Amino acid sequence: MADPLQYERYEGGSAEAERLLFERLRADIVRVQQKNQQAAGAGSPARVFHASPVLGLDNARLRFLDSLPAGLSGGFAQPGAAYPVTVRLSSSTGIPRPDAAPDLRGVALRIQAAQDQSHDLLMLNTPASHAADAREFVAFATVMAGVTSTAAVASRFLFALPRAVGWSTANRMRRVLQAATGRKVGSLARETYWSQSPILWADAGPVRYLLRPRDSDTGVPAPRRDRSDPRYLRTELARRLAQEDIVFELCLQLFADEARTPVENASVEWPEDIAPPVPVALLTIERQDIDSEEAQAASRRIEQLAFTPWNTTDMFRPLGNLNRSRKTLYEASSAARLGRRSSV
Structure with missing residues (x-):
């Protein structure tokens, strides 16, 4: 198995120094969660991010291709292997908003490889993160905590964010997020979703992964966005799945070198001409009625789950500063939301 230490560089010069930083950032994330709860007028904390669910179901299926290259095989990733998958599609803000509001869209997968082994894959519909690392990520979340209007977002981009991260970083964040949220999303079934941060993939070393629609066209026409329907994205998925x-392709982008495909800087897109996506599996969400009692019960169960890239094995370990921080930050957020004592 590849040694992740050859790819990673810990902030502060050691894993312990970086861990202490993440513990300080953990308190900031909990405060963000509390501010979002207050702004939403909620009786209990929601997810600090992705608080707006669009669809949750537990009967999807992931099947690795029979032609999976030998260099990409390892652990649960084997030619022809198939596994049940839980899928959660969502909008990314920490305060629930109508589907028509500008936002990033995300997908979380839980692949059940065995009774005692699962793998969570988390993605957004933009190829690179607005934040290079955990410091930037938490600084941005802190500045935007409790925001409930587009005007307030613009104001904080203009004044508060530059004070927190500097003008250059603030401008980069603004450009990335405006490009990602300015697109009109008609269907979450037709979006491509990227991991943004890398993971170890068995002996192949670091990879970023992505989900893209298998076909460029579909029999169901793209709908017009109905702003009168606050849940139009879910309505569209219900119609489509009826x-x-x-079907999505799960693809891997392979690490080339630190300059062009950095492990530690999540704000840098891995170019497809340098790291072309290699299809490795198909994710299938079968035709169904997502408004049935059974589907609604599954959706409620999924809202009690805590997705994290650290729900995996050493062979598929998350890499990079932003991913390493998620072990601390996501655990603290889910502990507050689910009423558990944080073990971090």
């Missing part, structure tokens, strides 16, 4: 399966 008529057809939704």
